[in-house]
Amino acid sequence: MTTTRQDEEPLVVMETLRIGLLGLGTVGGGAARLLLEQPDRIARRAGRPLRLAAVAVRDRAKPRTIDIGRVPLTNDAFGVVADREIDVIVETIGGTTVARELVLAALAAGKHVVTANKALLAEHGPEIFARAQAAGRAVAFEASVGGGVPIVQALGVALAANQIQSLAAILNGTCNFILTRMTGEGLRYADALSEAQRLGYAESDPTLDVDGTDTAHKLAILVQLAFETNIRPSLIARQGIDRLELADLTYAGELGYAVKLLALARLTASGLDLRVAPTLVKRGEPLAEVRGPYNAIRVVGDAVGDTLFQGRGAGAMPTASAVVADLIDVATGRAQATSRVARLWADSQPAHDFAPANTIKSRYYLRFTIADQPGVLGRIAQILGDSGISIASVIQHDSGDDAPESSPVPLVIMTHHAIQADLESAIAIIDRLDVVHAPTVRMGVED
Amino acid sequence: MTTTRQDEEPLVVMETLRIGLLGLGTVGGGAARLLLEQPDRIARRAGRPLRLAAVAVRDRAKPRTIDIGRVPLTNDAFGVVADREIDVIVETIGGTTVARELVLAALAAGKHVVTANKALLAEHGPEIFARAQAAGRAVAFEASVGGGVPIVQALGVALAANQIQSLAAILNGTCNFILTRMTGEGLRYADALSEAQRLGYAESDPTLDVDGTDTAHKLAILVQLAFETNIRPSLIARQGIDRLELADLTYAGELGYAVKLLALARLTASGLDLRVAPTLVKRGEPLAEVRGPYNAIRVVGDAVGDTLFQGRGAGAMPTASAVVADLIDVATGRAQATSRVARLWADSQPAHDFAPANTIKSRYYLRFTIADQPGVLGRIAQILGDSGISIASVIQHDSGDDAPESSPVPLVIMTHHAIQADLESAIAIIDRLDVVHAPTVRMGVED
Numbered sequence: 001m002t003t004t005r006q007d008e009e010p011l012v013v014m015e016t017l018r019i020g021l022l023g024l025g026t027v028g029g030g031a032a033r034l035l036l037e038q039p040d041r042i043a044r045r046a047g048r049p050l051r052l053a054a055v056a057v058r059d060r061a062k063p064r065t066i067d068i069g070r071v072p073l074t075n076d077a078f079g080v081v082a083d084r085e086i087d088v089i090v091e092t093i094g095g096t097t098v099a100r101e102l103v104l105a106a107l108a109a110g111k112h113v114v115t116a117n118k119a120l121l122a123e124h125g126p127e128i129f130a131r132a133q134a135a136g137r138a139v140a141f142e143a144s145v146g147g148g149v150p151i152v153q154a155l156g157v158a159l160a161a162n163q164i165q166s167l168a169a170i171l172n173g174t175c176n177f178i179l180t181r182m183t184g185e186g187l188r189y190a191d192a193l194s195e196a197q198r199l200g201y202a203e204s205d206p207t208l209d210v211d212g213t214d215t216a217h218k219l220a221i222l223v224q225l226a227f228e229t230n231i232r233p234s235l236i237a238r239q240g241i242d243r244l245e246l247a248d249l250t251y252a253g254e255l256g257y258a259v260k261l262l263a264l265a266r267l268t269a270s271g272l273d274l275r276v277a278p279t280l281v282k283r284g285e286p287l288a289e290v291r292g293p294y295n296a297i298r299v300v301g302d303a304v305g306d307t308l309f310q311g312r313g314a315g316a317m318p319t320a321s322a323v324v325a326d327l328i329d330v331a332t333g334r335a336q337a338t339s340r341v342a343r344l345w346a347d348s349q350p351a352h353d354f355a356p357a358n359t360i361k362s363r364y365y366l367r368f369t370i371a372d373q374p375g376v377l378g379r380i381a382q383i384l385g386d387s388g389i390s391i392a393s394v395i396q397h398d399s400g401d402d403a404p405e406s407s408p409v410p411l412v413i414m415t416h417h418a419i420q421a422d423l424e425s426a427i428a429i430i431d432r433l434d435v436v437h438a439p440t441v442r443m444g445v446e447d
Numbered sequence: 448m449t450t451t452r453q454d455e456e457p458l459v460v461m462e463t464l465r466i467g468l469l470g471l472g473t474v475g476g477g478a479a480r481l482l483l484e485q486p487d488r489i490a491r492r493a494g495r496p497l498r499l500a501a502v503a504v505r506d507r508a509k510p511r512t513i514d515i516g517r518v519p520l521t522n523d524a525f526g527v528v529a530d531r532e533i534d535v536i537v538e539t540i541g542g543t544t545v546a547r548e549l550v551l552a553a554l555a556a557g558k559h560v561v562t563a564n565k566a567l568l569a570e571h572g573p574e575i576f577a578r579a580q581a582a583g584r585a586v587a588f589e590a591s592v593g594g595g596v597p598i599v600q601a602l603g604v605a606l607a608a609n610q611i612q613s614l615a616a617i618l619n620g621t622c623n624f625i626l627t628r629m630t631g632e633g634l635r636y637a638d639a640l641s642e643a644q645r646l647g648y649a650e651s652d653p654t655l656d657v658d659g660t661d662t663a664h665k666l667a668i669l670v671q672l673a674f675e676t677n678i679r680p681s682l683i684a685r686q687g688i689d690r691l692e693l694a695d696l697t698y699a700g701e702l703g704y705a706v707k708l709l710a711l712a713r714l715t716a717s718g719l720d721l722r723v724a725p726t727l728v729k730r731g732e733p734l735a736e737v738r739g740p741y742n743a744i745r746v747v748g749d750a751v752g753d754t755l756f757q758g759r760g761a762g763a764m765p766t767a768s769a770v771v772a773d774l775i776d777v778a779t780g781r782a783q784a785t786s787r788v789a790r791l792w793a794d795s796q797p798a799h800d801f802a803p804a805n806t807i808k809s810r811y812y813l814r815f816t817i818a819d820q821p822g823v824l825g826r827i828a829q830i831l832g833d834s835g836i837s838i839a840s841v842i843q844h845d846s847g848d849d850a851p852e853s854s855p856v857p858l859v860i861m862t863h864h865a866i867q868a869d870l871e872s873a874i875a876i877i878d879r880l881d882v883v884h885a886p887t888v889r890m891g892v893e894d
Contacts, residue, residue, distance in 0.1 A: 034608055034750055045607040047788030142605070148751035150605030157781070158589070158597030160492040161481055161771035286733065286757065296755075303481055304595035304758060304768035308743075310733065311754035321751035324608035332784040334604070341494030341779050 017046065017331045018053040020080040020111075022102060023092035024073075027116045027143065028055075029066045030316030031090060031323040036069065042324060046331035050324075056080045058093075081106045088112040088330050090323060096123050107131045107139075112335065114326040116143035116319060122217040122233045125224065125345035133346065138339040140326035145171065145218040146295045148318030149311040150325070155225040155299065156342060162301030164226035167265040168446055171218040173293035173313040174202045174209040175241050175261040179278075180291045183249050183258060189242070201293050211240035212261065212276040219263035219276060224344055226265065226299070227272060228351040235354075239277040248367055248441055251395055251412045252280050255365070258288040262446060271355035280365050280445040286310070287446070358421040363392065363445035368411040368430065369438035372398075376435045377411060387426035389418040408437040414445070464493070464778045465500040467533040467558075469524050469549060474563045474590065475502075475539035476513045477763030478770040483516065489771060493778035497771075503527045505540075528553045535559040535777050537770060543570050554578045554586075559782065561773040563590035563766060569664040569680045572671060572792035580793065585786040587773035592618065592665040593742045595765030596758040597772070602672040602746065603789060609748030611673035614712040615893055618665040620740035620760040621649045621656040622688050622708040626725075627738045630696050630705060636689070648740050658687035659708065659723040666710035666723060673712065673746070674719060676797040686724040695814055695888055698842055698859045699727050702812070705735040709893060718802035727812050727892040733757070734893070805868040810839065810892035815858040815877065816885035819845075823882045824858060834873035836865040855884040861892070 019035065021028055035042065035052045043049040055068055056077035074080060081089055081102055089106040091113060093099050099120050106113050108131070115121070121128065121144055132139045142152045146169075155164065170176050174196055181192040193210070196202035208214050213233070220233040241261050252259050257280035266273040281288040286308050290296040295313030300306045312318040329335035370376045381391060395412040415423070427440050466482065468475055482489065482499045490496040502515055503524035521527060528536055528549055536553040538560060540546050546567050553560050555578070562568070568575065568591055579586045589599045593616075602611065617623050621643055628639040640657070643649035655661050660680070667680040688708050699706050704727035713720040728735040733755050737743040742760030747753045759765040776782035817823045828838060842859040862870070874887050 030750075038608070038610075041610065042608060045788065148748075149754060150601055153600065153605045154597055157776070158600045158772050159768065160775050161485070161489060161768050163485075163488065284736065286736065289731065289733065289736065301595075301768060303477075303764040303771075305762075305765055307596060307756075307758035309754075309756060312752045315752075317750040318752055321606065321608050321748060324750075325605050328607050329604070332788050334781045334784045337779040337781045337784065341492065343491075 016049040016051050017327070018051050018085055018087045019090060019327060020053060020083060020086040020088070021055045021090045021092070022077050022080065023094070024055055024057045024064060024066065024068075025092065026316045027319045027323065028090070028092035029064070030320030031092065032068055033066055034317070034320045034324050036071075042328065046328040048331055050327055050331060053086050054080045054083060077102055078105060081111070082109055086111060088114060088327065090327070091115040091117055092323070094119070096120050100124050100128075103128055103139075104131055107135045107137050110135065110137065112138045112140070112330045114140045114143075114323055114330065116141070116323060118144040118214070118217040118221055122220040125221075126230060129345040132339060133343075138330055138335040140329055140335045141221070142326050143319045143322035145221050146297060146309070147173070147311065147313040147315065148321045149295055149297065149309050149313065150322070151222070151297050151309050152225065153325075154309055155222060156338060159299065159301050159304055159307075162303045163267075164299060164301050165267050166300045167222055167226055167263065167297065168287060169219070169222065169263045169297040170260055170287060170290050170295055171263050171297070171313065172209055172215045172261060173295060174206060175215070176290060176295070177201045177293045178210070178241060179249070179259060179261065182244075182246055183253065186246065188246050189244055210242040212238040215261060215263050215276045219265060219274065222263070222297075223265050223272070223274065227267065229272060230345050230350055231274065237275040237277070241278055244278055245441070247410065248365070248443070251367065251410070252365060254395055255280075255393060255412075255414055256283050257281060257365075257445070258283055259443065260287060260290070262287070264446070267352065268355045268359065270359040271353040273355040273360050278443050280443055357424070358419060360420040361417045362420065363417055363447065364415045364423055365443045365445060366413045366415065366427070367441040368413070368436060369408045369440075370411050371435040371437065372407060372409045373435065379433065379435070380411065380413075380430055383429050384413075384415070384426050387422045389423060389426060390416045392416050463496045463498050464774070465498050465532055465534045466537060466774065467500060467527040467530060467535070468502045468537045468539070469527065470539035470541070471502055471504045471511060471513065471515075472539065473763045474766045474770065475537070476511070477767030478537060478539065479515055480513055481764070481767045481771050483518075489775065493775040495778055497774055497778060500533050501527045501530060524549055525552060528558070529556055533558060535561060535774065537774070538562040538564060539770070541566070543567050547571050547575075550575055550586075551578055554582045554584050557582065557584065559585045559587070559777045561587045561590075561770055561777065563588070563770060565591040565661070565664040565668055569667040572668075573677060576792040579786060580790070585777055585782040587776055587782045588668070589773050590766045590769035592668050593744060593756070594620070594758065594760040594762065595768045596742055596744065596756050596760065597769070598669070598744045598756050599672065601756055602669060603785060606746065606748050606751055606754075609750045610714070611746060611748050612714050613747045614669055614673055614710065614744065615734060616666070616669065616710045616744040617707055617734060617737050617742055618710050618744070618760065619656050619662045619708060620742060621653060622662070623737060623742070624648045624740045625657070625688060626696070626706060626708065629691075629693055630700065633693065635693050636691055657689040659685040662708060662710050662723045666712065666721065669710070669744075670712050670719070670721065671791055674714065674799055676719060676799045677792050678721065678797070684722040684724070688725055691725055692888070694857065695812070695890070698814065698857070699812060701842055702727075702840060702859075702861055703730050704728060704812075704892070705730055706890065707734060707737070709734070711893070714799065715802045715806065717806040718800040720802040720807050725890050727890055804871070805866060807867040808864045809867065810864055810894065811862045811870055812890045812892060813860045813862065813874070814888040815860070815883060816855045816887075817858050818882040818884065819854060819856045820882065826880065826882070827858065827860075827877055830876050831860075831862070831873050834869045836870060836873060837863045839863050
């Protein structure tokens with residue numbers, strides 16, 4: 001045979017892999033620290049030395065907690081990207097404008113790219129991976145989802161023999177910390193958020209975390225890996241934790257459930273069911289017991305069955321663990337091998353459509369706010385029943401001796417499996433009743 | 448520059464990867480099924496087709512549940528290994544004699560090897576990996592530990608930037624099933640074992656599972672990956688579940704703990720602390736809640752922090768998921784890249800020594816069998832105290848109205864952290880007391 005065989009590669013020269021780092025914040029600073037503090041360990045595992053050759057930051061004068069020694073520090077990121085002495089660019093600056101330009105420029109200059117930027121990949125994946133493919137360069141992104149949890153590797157490589165059937169994941173440590181404190185300590189949302197900010201688990205503007213945007217970006221990346229389907233994150237049905245009331249966490253607890261902000265993807269006969277939403281998970285199930293700023297991803301594959309991956313979803317060193325793993329993969333050539341075959345974001349025709357709402361089934365938690373008078377439960381049960389929705393359990397506490405008789409009271413219902421479209425139309429009818437005083441709260445139940 | 452760079456590889460020819468499969472039992476049958484039923488999926492993820500080219504079994508006439516169609520079936524395994532039309536050998540026959548010869552012959556014939564054989568790697572790793580290195584061929588073994596859980600990939604690749612600090616793992620689904628049934632249903636060991644055998648979770652001769660040998664083999668492989676240390680499995684302190692009494696699971700439960708057969712590896716200042724033993728894990732901790740035939744591995748790394756990997760540890764299709772993932776890695780060249788740099792089992796000088804017993808600290812569960820008379824608890828507490836062991840909690844039930852007054856009674860003590868060597872010498876003294884009627888049961892507590 002005269003063809004070149006992929007599994008018989010030329011002998012390797014122990015050449016140093018030279019790294020240009022963009023950004024020296026939490027993620028960039030952690031990656032720099034690991035590269036500078038553990039050169040021997042990393043070289044041993046990469047088969048050759050990795051050298052931090054240049055670091056670009058916006059403001060060179062800003063005080064830093066990390067000492068990068070003699071590594072050149074510049075504010076010219078485009079200069080680093082164009083530098084012929086650099087083999088791979090690590091992008092940790094975030095955002096989707098300058099970061100996009102830098103990543104595209106790096107690929108055009110023949111460099112591999114390692115990035116932690118989930119928003120960039122979720123929004124511009126098709127463009128970036130098309131350019132990488134054309135340039136024959138790798139884009140590695142383990143750090144973009146799950147922090148130190150190697151879920152990108154798991155879905156893209158280790159479980160590659162499977163058709164993934166479902167994902168259910170806690171992907172935002174800020175939200176999970178807030179929910180843990182609300183559930184465990186009975187804190188209201190605003191107080192738990194303040195505590196998260198004080199402890200550094202939430203940013204001063206937490207909007208993208210708590211409204212579910214960050215989780216939707218990460219889900220879009222996981223859906224690409226697991227289902228070979230390119231989905232714009234803005235099209236994923238999304239609900240955050242910012243409007244959750246403590247009462248619903250308490251009632252869920254009485255029913256034996258924890259409330260978690262889940263990213264959900266399920267391959268059904270009628271297509272992909274995707275959503276980001278606060279969801280009830282039975283206590284004792286692994287996802288229900290994930291506490292504090294941790295991430296966890298439950299993956300069900302047709303061969304492997306159900307698996308769980310759990311760890312720290314954010315923070316300097318967990319994320320650095322993922323960034324440096326990607327750099328080692330570039331140094332060994334594994335990242336290039338993966339990029340050659342994976343064809344990520346490459347298909348104009350998605351492998352799967354969305355499942356329509358009239359095919360999606362779930363059990364539901366419902367909280368009605370009703371007038372404290374006889375017959376209301378009966379009327380609501382009747383409307384639900386007319387839509388084919390049956391009731392599994394009910395919580396109705398009396399309003400207490402202190403409450404004025406006219407105060408509305410909560411009525412909590414857990415349904416059996418119901419079709420989402422049927423549930424929504426029943427609730428639309430119920431919310432128009434004169435004995436219903438506020439929009440009905442609903443959450444799905446993860447089975 | 449004229450050197451060949453590792454990250455600039457020649458264009459790939461879409462050549463079929465031809466597979467010779469040795470064995471068609473649970474693991475081999477599952478791998479054959481996945482390869483034959485999902486050729487398109489696997490080719491897409493491997494970048495080229497994978498073809499099952501030959502299958503070798505001991506007895507061609509034996510009835511099979513799997514139909515391998517037109518794939519040649521032979522009883523000449525050495526013929527398959529020597530076949531020039533085959534690129535990679537999948538070894539699923541088990542054992543350490545013929546399997547060793549076949550794997551060495553495959554490497555000598557220039558073939559890559561994928562194996563699920565933990566005993567073979569644990570016993571003959573140095574020889575096999577030295578031959579693979581010399582031949583420039585890959586040995587991939589994801590299926591050897593954790594079934595479908597990609598823990599080999601995680602430790603060898605995804606967490607490569609870390610110094611692993613500790614592992615705590617449930618690696619034998621048979622034992623975990625038996626312990627789950629004993630704890631949950633109050634079954635005695637022998638009855639839970641019978642049930643496991645009836646359900647196919649335990650073999651007719653379950654010795655290697657229940658005495659901890661299988662877990663020790665798997666731990667030796669994980670220690671090689673995590674600590675770059677070559678340890679003979681026979682040197683790992685090992686205790687199985689075959690002498691566990693239901694009473695100890697019940698008392699552990701009263702104290703808030705589950706008993707799990709754990710493989711433990713911890714890097715301490717004085718070396719590696721390795722053991723396989725029934726161990727108390729606090730209820731609510733993820734490892735305590737792993738039920739039935741599942742595996743779970745807790746990994747702590749210096750950068751990533753603590754992570755958990757969980758899934759089905761055995762069975763045809765979960766294990767096939769791992770075998771075919773390895774085949775895809777061979778097809779893409781990733782397995783070769785990993786084998787080139789990993790230098791597994793290559794160091795004659797282990798990276799770490801064993802930690803001596805006088806440096807190992809743990810909390811301990813102790814069950815004494817004592818005479819039902821005043822003062823015994825005091826004497827035992829005194830001896831423990833003299834050895835610097837302090838008591839955290841005590842359970843002493845009375846012996847019940849029906850018991851004859853002379854019946855010995857159990858005394859359960861949970862200690863604070865104690866040095867293992869001190870504990871052993873205190874127990875040696877206690878077990879010689881005339882008021883102590885049976886050897887003291889002890890188990891460590893995983894913190």
